[in-house]
Amino acid sequence: MTDTLKGLNQAQREAVLTTDRHLLVVAGPGTGKTLTIVRRIAHLIGRGIAPTDILAVTFTNRAAREMRERVSALLGNDARGVFIGTFHLLGLRILRDSGMEFSICSREDQTQVLQSVMGCTAKVAKDMAESISRVKNLVETASGETVGVMDAYQEALKKGGMCDFDDLIGLPADLIGEGRAAYGFSHIIVDEYQDISPGQYRLLRCLAADRARVCAVGDSDQAIYGFRGADLRNFLDFRRDFPDAAVVVLKENYRSTQMIVDAASGVIRNNRQRIEKELTAVGAIGRPVTLISVEDERTEAEFVVREIEARMGGTSHFRISGLADPVDFSESTYAFSDFAVLFRTNGQAKALRDTFSAWGIPCQVVGEKAPLRRKALIDDLKAQLSTFTPDLDVEGIIRRINPESDPSTAEHALLANLAAAYGGLPAKEALACIIDELSMLGTADAFDPRADAVALMTMHMAKGLEFRVVFMAGAEVGIVPFALGREDADIEEERRLFYVAMTRAKEELFVVHARKRFLYGRRLPGSPTPFLSEVPRELVRTSALPDNPKKKEGKQMGLFG
Numbered sequence: 001m002t003d004t005l006k007g008l009n010q011a012q013r014e015a016v017l018t019t020d021r022h023l024l025v026v027a028g029p030g031t032g033k034t035l036t037i038v039r040r041i042a043h044l045i046g047r048g049i050a051p052t053d054i055l056a057v058t059f060t061n062r063a064a065r066e067m068r069e070r071v072s073a074l075l076g077n078d079a080r081g082v083f084i085g086t087f088h089l090l091g092l093r094i095l096r097d098s099g100m101e102f103s104i105c106s107r108e109d110q111t112q113v114l115q116s117v118m119g120c121t122a123k124v125a126k127d128m129a130e131s132i133s134r135v136k137n138l139v140e141t142a143s144g145e146t147v148g149v150m151d152a153y154q155e156a157l158k159k160g161g162m163c164d165f166d167d168l169i170g171l172p173a174d175l176i177g178e179g180r181a182a183y184g185f186s187h188i189i190v191d192e193y194q195d196i197s198p199g200q201y202r203l204l205r206c207l208a209a210d211r212a213r214v215c216a217v218g219d220s221d222q223a224i225y226g227f228r229g230a231d232l233r234n235f236l237d238f239r240r241d242f243p244d245a246a247v248v249v250l251k252e253n254y255r256s257t258q259m260i261v262d263a264a265s266g267v268i269r270n271n272r273q274r275i276e277k278e279l280t281a282v283g284a285i286g287r288p289v290t291l292i293s294v295e296d297e298r299t300e301a302e303f304v305v306r307e308i309e310a311r312m313g314g315t316s317h318f319r320i321s322g323l324a325d326p327v328d329f330s331e332s333t334y335a336f337s338d339f340a341v342l343f344r345t346n347g348q349a350k351a352l353r354d355t356f357s358a359w360g361i362p363c364q365v366v367g368e369k370a371p372l373r374r375k376a377l378i379d380d381l382k383a384q385l386s387t388f389t390p391d392l393d394v395e396g397i398i399r400r401i402n403p404e405s406d407p408s409t410a411e412h413a414l415l416a417n418l419a420a421a422y423g424g425l426p427a428k429e430a431l432a433c434i435i436d437e438l439s440m441l442g443t444a445d446a447f448d449p450r451a452d453a454v455a456l457m458t459m460h461m462a463k464g465l466e467f468r469v470v471f472m473a474g475a476e477v478g479i480v481p482f483a484l485g486r487e488d489a490d491i492e493e494e495r496r497l498f499y500v501a502m503t504r505a506k507e508e509l510f511v512v513h514a515r516k517r518f519l520y521g522r523r524l525p526g527s528p529t530p531f532l533s534e535v536p537r538e539l540v541r542t543s544a545l546p547d548n549p550k551k552k553e554g555k556q557m558g559l560f561g
C-alpha cells in the first residue's frame with residue numbers, strides 16, 4: 001500500500017483508493033493521469049482483485065503500450081492477466097474467444113473492397129467508408145445509397161473472411177447483449193473517456209452491466225474527436241449513467257510552466273461544454289508565450305529552424321523575433337527530440353519539412369508514412385506461426401525474425417512491449433495475439449519517441465505527447481479554427497484542439513501566424529486566429545517579422561552543413 005501511494009498528491013491518492021463505487025476522474029493535461037491509472041491497478045491487485053478481473057481500456061495503441069510498460073515495471077509478473085488495450089483490441093479478443101475466425105480488414109483493404117463493390121475511385125470509396133463507419137458507430141443511421149452499399153460491402157467482407165475495425169466494436173456488443181459471450185470484469189478503467197463513440201459506449205455498458213465498478217478518466221477540455229463520432233456528453237453526463245459515482249479532479253500540472261498553464265486556461269474557459277477546473281503548475285513560472293507574426297509559410301519555417309538552432313548551438317543570442325531581451329542557452333542541453341512543430345492540417349507539413357531538410361535539421365513528419373514495417377512484420381510472424389515448433393518461446397520467435405534490430409528503434413521497442421504483454425500465454429497463442437495487434441496499428445503509431453529528430457505533426461496527433469519547446473504553426477483565421485471548404489466548424493471543439501496543442505509544451509511555447517500563406521493550391525490572406533485574443537495579455541510577448549522584399553534563393557546552410 002505504501003509503495004502504491006508513494007509520491008501521489010491528495011487527489012491522485014483519492015482516485016487510486018476510491019474502488020468501492022463508480023468514479024469519474026477529471027484529469028487536466030499534465031496532471032499524471034497515467035500514473036494514477038497504473039497505481040489504481042496496483043492497488044486493486046494489492047487488495048486481492050484477480051488481474052483477470054481488471055480491464056483498462058485506452059484510446060490509442062501508443063497509450064496502451066506506455067501503460068503496459070509502466071504496469072509491468074511496477075508489478076512485474078503480478079500484472080499478467082490484466083487486459084490493457086484499445087477498445088478495438090478488446091473487441092477483437094472477445095470475438096476470438098467466441099470462436100470466430102477472421103482476418104482484419106485494414107483501412108487500405110477497406111478502400112479496395114469498396115472500390116470493387118462500387119466500381120468507383122479511391123476518393124469516393126474513402127468517403128463511403130467514412131459514412132459506413134459513422135453508421136456502425138451509431139453516430140447516424142444509414143440512408144440513400146449507403147444502405148445498398150453497406151449490404152454489398154458486408155457480404156464482400158463475409159466472403160473474404162474479414163471484419164473491419166468498426167465490426168470489432170459492434171459485434172462484441174451484440175454477442176454480450178444477446179448473452180452469447182460473458183465477461184466477468186469487476187473493475188473497468190476507461191482512459192480518455194471524453195473521446196468514446198456511441199458504439200464504444202454501448203460496448204462498455206454491456207461489459208459493465210450491473211457487475212463492474214467503472215472508473216472513467218478524462219477531460220472535457222481535451223475532447224477533440226467529435227468529427228469521428230465521439231460524444232462529449234458521455235463524459236459530462238457520467239453521473240447520470242452512474243448516479244452513485246464519486247468525482248475527483250486532478251488539478252496539479254506537472255508538465256508545463258505556470259505561464260503556459262495560465263495562457264491555455266485563458267483560452268479554454270471560453271467554452272461552455274466543460275467541467276470547470278483551475279490548473280496549477282507545480283514547476284517554474286516560466287517565460288511568457290511568444291506570439292509571432294511572419295510574412296508567409298517560408299519565413300514561418302525559417303523562424304522555427306533558427307530558434308531550434310539557437311538552442312542546439314547553445315549560444316547567447318537576441319531572438320530574431322525582435323524581442324529586446326537576450327536569451328542565453330549555453331547552459332542548457334537540448335536534443336532535437338525536445339522540439340515539436342504542430343499544425344492544424346497535413347497540407348502545412350511540406351513547407352516545414354523542406355526547410356528543415358535545407359537547413360540540415362533532422363525531423364520526422366508523423367503520419368506521412370505507414371507505421372514501421374507493419375506488413376513485413378505480420379508476414380514474418382505468420383510464417384513463423386505456420387512452421388511453429390514447441391521449443392520456441394515468444395522472445396525467441398521475435399529474435400528469429402528481427403535478429404539485428406537496433407534496441408533503440410521504435411520497432412524493437414514495440415516488439416519487446418508486445419512480447420512482454422503476451423509472454424504469459426502459450427507461445428502459439430501469444431504469437432497470434434501479436435499479429436492481431438500489429439494489424440491494428442495506425443498512422444500515429446509511426447511516431448518514434450526515441451528518434452533524435454524534431455517532430456512535425458498535426459495537433460490531433462500530438463494528443464498524449466509532450467515536448468520542451470512547442471511551435472504552433474499556422475495560427476490563422478480559416479486554419480484555426482479550420483474552416484477552409486466547410487461551413488460546419490465546431491468552434492468549441494476547435495478551441496479544445498488549440499488548448500491541447502498549447503498544453504503539449506513544457507518550457508516554451510511559440511504561436512506563429514503568417515500574413516499570407518500558400519495552401520491547397522491557393523494564396524490565402526492571413527490574420528491571427530481569434531483564439532489568440534483569448535490569451536491574457538500579461539502572459540504573452542508579441543512581435544512581427546517584417547516582409548523580406550528580396551528573399552534569398554537556394555539552400556541555407558544550417559547547423560550541420
